Amino acid sequence: MTDERLIVALDYHDLESPKKLVAELGDAVDWYKVGMELYYRVGSDIVTWLKGQGKHVFLDLKLHDIPATVGGGLCSLMNLGADIVNVHAGGGYTMMKTACDMVHEAAAKQGIEPPKIIAVTVLTSINDEDWEQLGLDMPIKSVVLRLAKLAQKAGLDGVVASPQEASIIREACGPDFLIVTPGVRPAGSDANDQSRIATPSQALKNGSSHLVIGRPIRAAEDPRAAALAILKEMETVK
Numbered sequence: 239m240t241d242e243r244l245i246v247a248l249d250y251h252d253l254e255s256p257k258k259l260v261a262e263l264g265d266a267v268d269w270y271k272v273g274m275e276l277y278y279r280v281g282s283d284i285v286t287w288l289k290g291q292g293k294h295v296f297l298d299l300k301l302h303d304i305p306a307t308v309g310g311g312l313c314s315l316m317n318l319g320a321d322i323v324n325v326h327a328g329g330g331y332t333m334m335k336t337a338c339d340m341v342h343e344a345a346a347k348q349g350i351e352p353p354k355i356i357a358v359t360v361l362t363s364i365n366d367e368d369w370e371q372l373g374l375d376m377p378i379k380s381v382v383l384r385l386a387k388l389a390q391k392a393g394l395d396g397v398v399a400s401p402q403e404a405s406i407i408r409e410a411c412g413p414d415f416l417i418v419t420p421g422v423r424p425a426g427s428d429a430n431d432q433s434r435i436a437t438p439s440q441a442l443k444n445g446s447s448h449l450v451i452g453r454p455i456r457a458a459e460d461p462r463a464a465a466l467a468i469l470k471e472m473e474t475v476k
């Protein structure tokens with residue numbers, strides 16, 4: 239019924255709404271993304287609850303600080319039970335490597351499976367004007383690719399990327415690297431505020447390993463039917 243490649247984004251501000259959606263989706267969805275809005279409001283209760291329901295959690299808190307702080311932060315998130323956590327690749331190689339080593343050492347000591355650690359390369363919301371203001375000369379795509387390779391060298395498991403960037407990253411980083419992509423819209427559905435979008439099958443063909451989908455499921459009249467339609471489309475690309 240479900241497909242491990244689908245991650246549903248729980249962008250809510252209270253604990254009851256995500257619980258209702260998870261119940262409605264039932265066995266159709268195993269993976270959920272908890273981001274800043276929800277986590278900063280309800281705290282770790284949502285992660286504990288999802289894990290209690292037997293679900294997998296991508297805790298999308300995008301850590302960016304000095305190496306020891308990010309490493310310590312990720313260890314805390316690991317102990318909440320998060321299955322995927324993330325950092326900003328802009329924190330640099332040393333930050334990513336140190337944080338990754340700290341998580342793996344702590345997991346080994348505790349005899350638990352470490353979470354997958356992925357990196358945000360360049361935020362997909364950054365446009366050409368934002369980029370120019372940052373004073374960076376290289377094209378965005380080159381920096382995305384450079385940071386993806388750096389994340390891989392530091393031992394990370396993958397990156398968050400737009401469906402348009404997925405193919406160049408897949409080519410450069412090989413078949414096992416996780417490429418988690420938001421900005422996915424089934425054909426004919428509302429783009430909302432996303433601009434660089436792809437359909438579920440296009441994103442998978444481009445090399446995405448996981449699709450993060452929020453509003454097309456959450457805001458649908460029948461969320462379970464919307465999820466099942468997406469899963470059916472995903473099945474066409476294995």
Ligand code: C5P
Binds near residue numbers: 249430432452
């Ligand atoms: O509702 P929608 O499908 O657009 O949700 C996409 C999710 O992915 C949201 O939680 C959004 O914050 C997140 N995201 C994104 N673009 C990024 C990183 C995360 O849309 N570059």
